[in-house]
Amino acid sequence: MKEELFVSGRNIPFIDPVLHIWHWQIPLYLFVGGLAAGLIFFSTYFYLTGKEKEYPIAVQVAPFLAPIVIVLGLIALLLDLRHPAFFWQLYTTIRFDSPMSWGAWTLGAVMPLSVLWPLSYLTEIRAYFDGKNRYIINLIDWIFKMMKQYWIIEWVYKLSIEYRKPIAIVNMVLSIILGVYTGILLSAFNARPLWNTSLLGPLFLVSGLSTGAAAIMWMAKSHHEKIAFSKIDLILIGVELFFIVHLFMGFLASTAVQQEAAGLFLGGEFTAVFWGFFVVGGLVFPAILEILELYGFKIPISIPAFFILFGGALFRFIMVDAGQITRYLY
Amino acid sequence: MRYAMAMDTKKCVGCSDCVVACQTENNVPHGFCRDWIVENVDGTYPNLEMEIRSERCNQCEDTPCVRTCPTGASHIIEGGIVKVTHVECIGCGACIQACPYDARYFHPDGYVDKCTFCDHRVSKGQDTACVAVCPTKCLYFGDLHDENSPVSKILRERKWKVNAPEAGTKPQVYFLI
Ligand code: SF4
Numbered sequence: 001m002k003e004e005l006f007v008s009g010r011n012i013p014f015i016d017p018v019l020h021i022w023h024w025q026i027p028l029y030l031f032v033g034g035l036a037a038g039l040i041f042f043s044t045y046f047y048l049t050g051k052e053k054e055y056p057i058a059v060q061v062a063p064f065l066a067p068i069v070i071v072l073g074l075i076a077l078l079l080d081l082r083h084p085a086f087f088w089q090l091y092t093t094i095r096f097d098s099p100m101s102w103g104a105w106t107l108g109a110v111m112p113l114s115v116l117w118p119l120s121y122l123t124e125i126r127a128y129f130d131g132k133n134r135y136i137i138n139l140i141d142w143i144f145k146m147m148k149q150y151w152i153i154e155w156v157y158k159l160s161i162e163y164r165k166p167i168a169i170v171n172m173v174l175s176i177i178l179g180v181y182t183g184i185l186l187s188a189f190n191a192r193p194l195w196n197t198s199l200l201g202p203l204f205l206v207s208g209l210s211t212g213a214a215a216i217m218w219m220a221k222s223h224h225e226k227i228a229f230s231k232i233d234l235i236l237i238g239v240e241l242f243f244i245v246h247l248f249m250g251f252l253a254s255t256a257v258q259q260e261a262a263g264l265f266l267g268g269e270f271t272a273v274f275w276g277f278f279v280v281g282g283l284v285f286p287a288i289l290e291i292l293e294l295y296g297f298k299i300p301i302s303i304p305a306f307f308i309l310f311g312g313a314l315f316r317f318i319m320v321d322a323g324q325i326t327r328y329l330y
Numbered sequence: 331m332r333y334a335m336a337m338d339t340k341k342c343v344g345c346s347d348c349v350v351a352c353q354t355e356n357n358v359p360h361g362f363c364r365d366w367i368v369e370n371v372d373g374t375y376p377n378l379e380m381e382i383r384s385e386r387c388n389q390c391e392d393t394p395c396v397r398t399c400p401t402g403a404s405h406i407i408e409g410g411i412v413k414v415t416h417v418e419c420i421g422c423g424a425c426i427q428a429c430p431y432d433a434r435y436f437h438p439d440g441y442v443d444k445c446t447f448c449d450h451r452v453s454k455g456q457d458t459a460c461v462a463v464c465p466t467k468c469l470y471f472g473d474l475h476d477e478n479s480p481v482s483k484i485l486r487e488r489k490w491k492v493n494a495p496e497a498g499t500k501p502q503v504y505f506l507i
């Protein structure tokens with residue numbers, strides 16, 4: 001039997017291990033990226049399928065959150081760089097081999113377009129927040145005032161209304177790329193066995209869409225819209241659970257390094273937080289509440305919505321944290 | 331030209347001279363290193379086996395670190411040496427995550443740093459600092475395309491292995507066994 005008694009590691013104090021180099025910034029960035037993708041996707045999808053009247057909050061109001069959270073994500077990303085003053089170097093080349101590179105370009109494109117989309121619904125958003133949130137109303141009024149002063153802002157505003165459809169199409173495509181990208185960013189690293197699976201792209205996309213749906217049902221006013229997004233969320237949670245089972249089946253049938261990576265979640269140090277807080281707390285528990293709701297129990301929609309959002313964020317923190325300590329053994 | 335290194339695990343005594351020589355030669359900041367010593371003890375008592383390795387960036391042929399770099403700061407120069415242009419590096423850490431050998435580190439000045447195979451020395455025909463200093467002469471360096479280089483010769487004579495070939499990076503630091 002071969003048993004490794006010890007590996008001294010690097011014979012210099014302080015430097016081993018240096019594996020853990022991504023802290024809260026990257027998982028936060030991945031979370032808001034997925035959330036923004038979900039918000040934009042549902043908004044543009046239901047607009048393009050002509051359900052604007054049926055789901056007014058999803059189409060007209062919710063996407064105003066997208067540019068706000070994207071800016072948060074960009075700030076987090078910037079804080080993660082050790083040389084933030086050089087961030088513009090990202091935009092001097094496009095390297096298709098590097099997910100970090102095309103992700104930066106995707107975000108660069110999503111950012112202005114995600115502003116353009118809710119901009120066309122400014123009056124509807126104002127009506128939604130009237131009497132609810134003074135700050136947002138003040139902000140929107142300020143934008144309208146600026147429009148009167150600077151013709152260019154008004155011109156962009158008119159443009160966004162006039163070309164709503166093409167803007168919606170581009171936004172929808174970009175939102176899917178953004179959602180998949182948050183997973184591919186990790187799965188491209190073959191040196192980190194936990195991340196190195198092609199399932200991560202679809203898994204992160206589905207998880208991002210479900211957080212987006214949760215945010216929409218939280219904001220929705222009509223019972224009809226709340227129930228519709230609750231149902232969408234239920235389906236997405238089902239798909240997510242299906243992917244998670246497959247993820248672990250794949251790991252366990254794979255090489256020693258991936259079995260070891262899966263071990264972190266099957267008895268290892270991440271077992272309790274992954275299964276207890278994420279799978280049960282962030283997926284199963286809100287799903288049960290939503291099912292009860294569908295059967296007519298009175299449950300404030302904010303509770304399952306909160307747990308889904310919380311679970312989505314936690315999932316990214318766990319994956320980024322755990323992935324960084326998995327490695328090749330030699 | 332294809333620079334490579336061979337390291338004799340049977341001769342190495344783990345004195346860490348190569349580590350210190352590199353830190354001095356390359357001004358490596360305190361607390362960091364570009365090469366390091368691994369002591370591996372395998373087996374079940376009393377049948378133990380020890381292997382000492384002096385490790386560094388493998389200057390891989392198929393480089394995930396260069397592939398994932400979004401700015402092109404990580405690049406390959408003449409002889410297959412993988413280098414980082416400090417003023418282009420934004421410190422995103424993608425290359426650190428991508429390296430299966432954990433051969434890269436964040437320099438406190440905000441860029442990523444790693445072994446350069448002492449390209450400033452080898453381009454002048456000198457050995458790398460670690461090879462030059464090794465008291466047991468267990469490090470061999472040279473051009474794989476040159477049959478008479480020390481590394482080509484020793485790889486013909488001895489049995490060798492590379493670290494984690496399954497990571498698929500085609501590492502170019504060979505360990506004599
Ligand atoms: S050992 Fe790591 S840093 Fe060096 S070339 Fe290979 S992958 Fe890149």
Ligand code: SF4
Nearest residue numbers: 399419420422423425
């Ligand atoms: S940390 Fe620097 S060298 Fe490494 S991938 Fe990012 S930009 Fe490239």
